[in-house]
Each structure stands twice: as C-alpha cells, then as structure tokens.
Amino acid sequence: MAYKYLWTPLQLGPVATRNRIVFSAHLTNYARNGLPTEQHAAYYAARAAGGAGLIITEEHSTHPTDWPYEKLIHGFHRDVIPGYKRITDAVHRHRVPIFAQINHNGGQASSMFSRLPVWAPSPVADPLFREVPKAVTHAEIDEIVAGYATVAEHCAEGGFDGIELQCSHSSIVRGFLSPATNKRTDEYGGSLTNRARLLLEIVAAVRGVIGNRLALGVRLCGDELIENGTTIDEAVEVSRLVEASGHVDYINTSIGVATASLFMIEASMHIPPGYAMFIPSAIRKAVDLPVVGVGRFKDPLQAERALAEGHCDLVGVVRGQIADPDFAAKARAGATDEIRLCLSCNQECVGRMGLNRWLGCIENPRTGREHEWAVTDHVALTAKPKDVMVVGAGPAGLQAAIAAARRGHRVTVYEKENVAGGQVRWAASVPNRAEFGDVIRNQLNECRRLGVAINFGTGVWPGLVDEKRPDHVIVATGAEPQRPWWVADPDADESARRVVDVRAILDGSAPLGGPQSGDSVVVVDEIGFHHATSVAELLADRGCAVEIATPGMVVGQDLGITLDMENWWIRASAKGIVQSTDLVPMGFADGELTLLHHPTGANQTRRPDWVVLAVPPSPVEWLYNDLKSSGVSVERVGDCVAPRRAHAAVVDGERAGSSI
C-alpha cells in the first residue's frame, strides 16, 4: 500500500517532524533518585533510530508536592539538566526532535514519598490514592505556575525541542478543568473560563520562558469517563481557549483519568483499536492547530487511515514502538510484515508501571535494556558458529532460536505438533484474545528472516539427538496439564472424567457446551490470570451456566495489573458468570466438588456437570533430564523449567540463545 500521509513532514511551531508517528509520553520508571538516566537516553534513542517522527518524554514533575510514584523525574531540581542533555543528544543524533512533558499530578498522588500534603483544587480524594488533598491557596497556585516555568527553563537548557503540558489523565490542570474535582467558588472554579484559568496561566508562563525557540503543546483529556467528569464538548471548548491563547503549537489528546479509568487509557486487546479517535476528530474540527490522536494504534496502515480520514494530524504509537523500536523504519521500507506487532497484552509495559518496576515488553527482551544491549539490531556474531537444536516451538524455543541465529549459529527447531506456539495458540483462541497469538507470528517472521529451520511434526527423543549430533541443545518442551491431588482417579471414579483442564476445552477434547446444552460448569481458578476467566467466558457464550471458584480473594487477581479487570467484570456480569472467592478445592468424587471456605472453615459442595481446572501445569522435563545425565550440552528454557507466563519464556529463550 502506498502511504499518502504518514511520511509527510509537519511543522509544529518552530519544529519540523519528518513523519507523523509520535512516540508519545508514557511512564517508564527508569528514573533514579529523581533524575533521568542512561536507561532513558538509550530507550528514546532506539525509537529515534527506528524512525519515529517525534518523541515526547515521560513527565517531569514541576513541584516537590508532586511525587505520586517513586521513580518520578524531579524536573524542578536543576540536577536534571545533565540527564536531559544525555537524552536529547542521544535522540538528536538521529535527527529526531524530542519534547519534554511537564506536569504536576495534583490530587492524583499520595504523600508517601513527598511527606508533604498533596495539592489539588479542592479537598476531593482521588479514587486510587484515597488521600484527601489540600485545596491550594492563591499563593500556592502562583507557586505551581512558577514551577512549570522553572521546569520549562530546565528543559530548554537541557536541549529539548519542545514542551508538552500534560493536562489530561493525571494532572492538577485536569483537576482544575474537571467539575468532578474542582469544587472551588473563587475565580478558579465554577465556569469553564474559571476552571481553565490555571491552564492558561501556565501556558502563558511557559511560553514566556521558552520564547519562540521551542514548540509548546497541550495534552487534553477528551472524556474523563468518570461521573460528572469532562466530556468531549467541553474538551473542544478548552481546545478553542488553548488555541485562542496564541501560545500553543499543537494539541495532544487522551481519554480517561489515570487513577479512575486507566483501563481505557492504556486499553488492552479487549478494546478495539482506534477507540479514542472521536476525541482528536472532534477537536480537529474546532481548531486549526495540529492534533495528535492516540489509542491502540498497532500498525502503520491503521495510522495512515486515521490521517487519511482526517481524524488527526499525528498519530501516537507508544506500545507499538515499545514492542518494536523500528516500527516506523520498517513501515517506511515497506517491510510491514517484519514489524514486531504489539499484542496490547499490557503484561510487561503497563503491568510493570503500577508495580514500580522498569518498563519492559513481553516479546522484546531488549525494551528497557537498550543501555545494556547494542542500540541497533546488530549483535556481535560468534566466531564459532555451532549447530543448535531447539526442542519446542513455543515462545521460549522460538526466542532461543532467534537469539542463537542472530549470533550466527545454525539453528534447527523441532516441534512435535504441526504448528508453532505451544500454549500461546490456546491462549489466543478465546474470546477477544486473538492478538496474543501475534507473539508467535512475530517470532516466526523473525525466524524466517534469520534462516532458522523449523521441523514441524517432529518430536525429539535422545536417539534423535544422538543421530543429529548438535553442538548444543535447548529444551523448550513446555508444560502439560496435571490432575490435582484432590480429584479422584478417573479409572476408579468415572465422574472424575468430567474434571478437565482448560486446555481440554480449548483443544476441543472435552465435549462440553454447545447450543442449548445447558451444562453447568465450575471453573477452578488457582492461577489468577486469563486462564479461568477466558474459558469461563467461552463456556458462557456456549450457553453453559458458569461459576468460577478461587482460593484467592478475587477471581483473576492479576487482571487488575494488565487493566483487564474492569472490563472482565462488565462482561462477566452481562454473561451471568458467578464469581466465588476464598474457596479451596478439597475433593472431587462421585460427581461432587467439595470446596473449603477457608476464612470460616465451612465446607460447600457443588454438583456441576463439569469441573474445569485453571491450575499450574507440570513441566515436561524428561528430555532435559535425560540429555543432561548423558552428558549432552543442554539447557532448558520456558515452562519446562517452571511453568510461568509468556514473558518468562521469552526472557529465558533470549538468555539461553544469546549465551551460546
């Protein structure tokens, strides 16, 4: 496809971008002691090298009262400037402009780190942090405005090409703009003009210090998705006010409030791509300034289409470039198939942010480690290429093959099935989870590019290793379902044949569900992730009456980490799925499931037609043990070490393959 718009340059005030792809602001937790680091510099530089048109950094705090999470950049300290220079120099080396996002999170914070009262327009507690903030006085408002100006000066001195004011999903400016959090009765509350006063004061102050040398952008929230919050009509009005100030060069957009409706800001694969397009679209109709659109842009064709249809002038691609720093360059070279597509799984990017961990990527082990790895795809070739046998074409085996082949080894993968993917293909076969399968598609593409041979339908036993005599074997044989101790032996108790693993549902080997079957099912969730919830949904869609029982305090506890919890609850409610907690399975015999309610010690029983198990599987380790004891050079990776999640498989594979 010919791109008509994506590669067109655009002028943002004094700054020209070479294309329309923006690596827009997002948290990374790469800061140390409030300062930007080499990790930041290498991370942004990799995206600049990979062809991004514009980079906007994560937020820099404008005031000591603002410290909502540990690894925040304290822009208000002059000490940040050397780190800023390292970042901007590293990015400018690739002739890409870079803007700094500056912000005060306002009431969307706690005093845990600052040991100071949290500042906000009104004493309305944030729904996440649950700390009542201090309503700022006029003197404190002046201090806030001055803080933005100071940080803008630091950014200018640090070599940034522009400043973006985050007035959108986690900001004191949004706090003032929103009727949900601004209850003031002075000239900063009430009418929209009053609520926008702080924004316009900051805009004027920042423009005052940066002059016309730097671009200035404002990021606005188009719909807070909270009760009594700002919606699109008012956001459009604010855009007009921003444009009318004459100080601003572009408008960026977002949706949701980070501490209330984050699941719609960094939407997982359950939300359709482009879901927030109505926001830039409406704003662009009202103003002449260039407008940035965001919201799960996964591939360049979709980005092109958003531009072609006039929704926006620039497209924010964050997770897409977290997964593949060369997203833009590959698209531009016509190698769209080579792009390592983001899954929108949120497991290692978004999921690590809330846990105060550095940002990574489920399928790109180099994300966040660019300062340790080479910035480009070039890794030192080995002097002694070896024959490497990889057993298993799941994510661990494929990543091991990629890493080994990248170093120049001759790699052959053996997979006993006729398709690649291991458990991923089952994980991707449930409602709304198909994009998870892209991890395998991406790995297979990379294997192809690197000349990795894959033999499907070929199981490996020690005799084959003897015959092929590889120099090194990587075992990635995965894990298989196991029957827990509490389930009766199906040979002795026929009813236990109706206790099956989630995999038996997905591979079709368990014949339950079906139109009007009316089967009743209890899904036992001992993993706490998508396993139980996805299969429960699938079965409910097939007409089963489904209950999920878990020993935990919530079903699917880790869905919260990946921002899948809210939508899970909405879907589960609609599908009538019952969720029962604090229940430890104690036995299944004669068709009866016994569950111990552990807080009270009371037993409960169920007599469902089927019991479906979402429990940890058992590693397939015989081949590894066998080869190891016979002295073969062997390593194992992924679930055959310990059954974990896909990221662990990829990391294991990368480590094993690159260390041969």
Added chain:
Amino acid sequence: MRLAESLSIGACTAPSRMMFGPHVTNLGDDDRSFTDRHVAYYERRARGGCGIVVVEGASVHASDWPYERAPLADRCADGWKRIVSACQPHGSLVIASLDHAGGQGSSAYSQLPLWAPSRVPEVNTREVPKWMEEADVAAVVDGFGRAARSAVASGLDGVEINAGQHSLVRQFMSGLTNHRGDRWGADRLEFARDVIRVVRASVGSALVGLRLSCDELAPWAGITPEMAPGIAADLCSLGVDYVVVVRGAIFSSEKTRPDFHESTGFNIDVCRAVRAVVPASTAVFLQGSVVDAGQAEWAIGDGVCDGVEMTRAQIADADLMAKVRRGDVDRVRPCIRCNQTCQVRDARNPIVSCVGDPSSGHETRDPQWDVAASTSRRVLVVGAGPAGLEAARVAATRGHAVTVVESGVVGGVAAVAGPGGPLVEWLVRECERAGVQIRAGVASDEWSRLVPQHDAVIQATGSRRGDVDYTVVDGVAVHDIADVRRGVSALPNSGRVAIIDPIGGPIAVALAEQLGDRAVLITPDNIAGNELSRTGDLAPANVRLAQRGVTVEKRSVVRAVEPHADGASVRLQDRFSGELRTIVVAAVVDAGFRLPTEPLPVERVLSAGDCVAPRTLYEAVLEGRRAARAV
C-alpha cells in the same frame, strides 16, 4: 533490670539483651548495597542502647532478588563496614542477616526463575518456582559461606541465617514446601545443616545465629510448635550461638510481625520449649510482637529466653534501652503495632518509618526536632489531637511556654478510632512532663481571647464530616463514623447497620467487626478493607469479617439513602453491571472521606494534621513537629 544486663554469646558480649531484628527498610539503593541512610538508621538504635543490631537481610546468591531494594551480599562489604564503624563505638554487636527467599521471592527484578525445593507456587503472585537442581543447591550453600566470610571480614560480630519468614532454608525444612524425593527431601533438615556447617566453618570465632520459624501455622504439613524444639536442638548442636524463635510461613507471611489484632508475645510458649532443649551455650531470643519492656523483662526472668527481639519498639523509640536503663520505662514512646509505615515489603518501596516517630528511617534527612529555641515564646496550640499534642510536646521541649486548648476531648479521632490510644496517652504524659498546659472543653470564643497573649498559634483542629456523593432524603439520619466512635451518635441495639466505606481503611472495618452479623459493609472494591494491604491486615481482616458474619456488599456505590419504616433503605448500584438494588437497614453510618476544619481567623497561623488535609496519624505527628520547629 535483666533486660539491661549484658549477655555473653559465643565469644562476644552484648551490652544489653535487646535485639533490633532484621527487617526490610527500603533504605537501599539501586545497586543492592547499603547506604548512608542505613548507617544512620542502625547507628541511632545502637546509640539508644540496643544490644544486638541485626542488619537488613542480604541475599547470598544472585538467584535471589526478593524486593527491589534487597541488599545483595556480594555488594555489601563496604556497607557492612560502615555500619559496624558507626554502631560498635556504642558497644552494640552488629550481625549480618543472610537470606535467600527461595520460592517466596520475586522474578520481577532478576528476570530469572525462582528457586525452591519443590514447585509450590508463591501464595500471592502464584509464580511457580523451579525445583532446584543439585548444582543450584550447591551454589546457594556456597553463597551462604561466601557471604558469611565477607561479613566477618567486614568486621561484623557474626551472621544470622534466616530460616524464618521468606526463607529458602525454612522451605527445605517444611513439608509444606519440600516434596523432594532425593536426599534433600528424605531428611528435610539436611539443607539447613549444610548451610549451618558451611557458615560455621566460614566465620571462625564470630557468631552464628539462626532465625527459626517454630510454627508455620499450617499443621497439616508445616513445622509445628511440637516439632520445633527438636529441630532447634538438632540444628543448634552444629555450633549455633543464638537462635531467634519466630513463626510464620508461606500462608502466613503477615503473622510474623502482625499488627495489633494479634496478642503480644505469641511465641512465648514455643520459645520456652526451645530454651529447654537447646544447649546452654546457645542463647535464645524471643520474637513476636514484644513491644513492652515489662513483658520482655518478665520473659527473661521467667526462663522463656535469654534475650528479646524488639524491632518495632525500637523503630518507635530508638532510645528504648537507654530509657529502660534510666528507669524511665513510662517515657518510652509506645509501639502501637499499627504496621502503618514500618511494614514496607511493598512494591512501591516506601521508606521504613513510624507513625509515632516519623523521623525513623529519615535520620539523614530530618532535622533534630528538640534543639532549644533561641528565644522562649508563648505558643498557643488549638486542638489536642495527635498533631496538636506533638506540636505542643516538641515546642515545650524546645523551651517554649505552651498552652493547648481543645473544644472537645483530648486525643482527637486517634483516641476513639484505631490503635492510637496508647500513643495519645504518651503524648499527653510527655506534654504534662514538659510543662504544657492542656485545657479541654474550651469553646472557641474563649480561646480566641487567648490569642493576643501568645507569640505563635498552631492550628491543629482536625477534620470534620465530609460531603457525601449520594442523595440523603429528608427524614433519615446518616451517622458520621467519628461521631459513632465518640459516642455522640448512638446506633440502635438491634437490626442491621449499613456502613458506607469508600476508603477501605481500618475504621469502617473495625466497626463492622464489632457489629458482626448486624453489619453490612458497603465497598466500591472487590475486597473489604482494600487499603489494609500495607499493614498486612488485608487477609486477616477479611477472615475476621467472614467469621463474624458481616455482609460485604462489594463493587457497590451508594446512590441514595431513604427513610423506611424499619430505619432506612439504601439504594446501591453495582459498579460494573449497573444493576440497582435496595437494602433495608436499621441505621446507616458514613465512613467516607473527611474535610479539613476551617482555617482560624488568626494572622500567621501555623497548621498541622487533618486541618491541613484529613490524613493519618503519621502526617499529623510529622506536621506537628514541623509546626513546633517553625515557631
């Protein structure tokens, strides 16, 4: 007092029998080494007379990175040296805790599989560990030896092997976590013995301590108090100089240093049994919510133990032993076992601190609060809650003449809700001792006449009831939970009581527990008491609520409270399905967010605590100090 006497352990002598046990501080840096903040934190306790300082645990092998700021022994030599140099001049013994969290660790930082004896998933994250291969076992044992040598070479008096909470050594010892068929499973103590032997051989005459879980609180497979003495005797015979009796395991990590809901001294019986069987040359330390010097003294005198670990008590008052020596036991700032800020095994990496002494953990950053003021001034403190009392105490200590006026009762919300009562009493005693005039029941028109007679005014008037975001129809009363606690609002003696709790904090949960099956706790969250995870009380609180028959309305927001013949009807909405439902109750209590009281009409007033923004004891005490210093 026996507690203040010296104690010979191996070739060393501890100047007192009080131990500051190993605990997570988050004072470490990104390189997993100790910092100046650690040095100052431990020096402060050594200066206060602590007999044995056991430093935060260090991982003995790179396979272990259980929390982000967990020290790594290979990088600790320099930090250990600095801690020793700072503490030993005060006479304290300084011991390194050697750790490997095994399957209770985290792969988030190392990006490596967890190592454990068997594939038992971590209880909270449910991560399945790798069962350790023979070479892995050897590597960890070797790591213990290497770390022990490094610790002793750094000048430490000895090392302590962690076989307590979060430990691989305990996981090998326990039937809960060791299902191995090889020699490490055939005799589950063999791994611990190997570790002790290697460590013993590595430290020469320096001390070898053992922190031993003597009750895993899982009798179906775990170590029980009946088994523990035998295990202790077996292991101590290998040359262990001291043993610390602790409890807890994979299902009960919050039970090792539990909050105030558990009794104090819960390990006394098992500790006595251990004392009875281990060699006389092995000193036995009691651990387990001992926060009171009197209980510690009794335990030593009664033959329960030779010494006592009092960790939280020394976070609350670093001068605990000094005060014991001076005979000022009643002046010890009490640990109220709230766990609000000292329990910091938390992904956010909060700094260890204390609600009663917020400068704990901030020794290098906070000023010396009690330096004498250059001029003595007359200070009026308005409000006798914790913020006002702390402001008064510190101001008086600095040499100011202080009067506290209070329109209601002394202690504020802290006196009627939560575990803060003993801290409030201590503040009152210390204020009185410092000559502070405290006048309760003083109306505002009365104290405002006092303003001109003072040089400075500190406002600490606390909070008031907050606005609600649901409709309250005329003719129905919604009680403020603070008023219920103060006894201002009386609840009916029968019938169900709806408690509306948008916060998920301890106060609503406590009222629900008290009302038992009469309580209907309404929360927007998936779990009752959502914010209790920080203190470790989240799971225990939910167990208590279930056992007492409390109804929890989860994922619910209140839309309206309307009059009803039987009391009130409460209209609830499910946050996700949108479904509306109505419950009928005898009374309704609101436990929502509070609002600050109005600023005093006084020029240049200093303010502290909830009147700035309604928060917790920690902020109240901290801001009380800051206000006193600003006078």
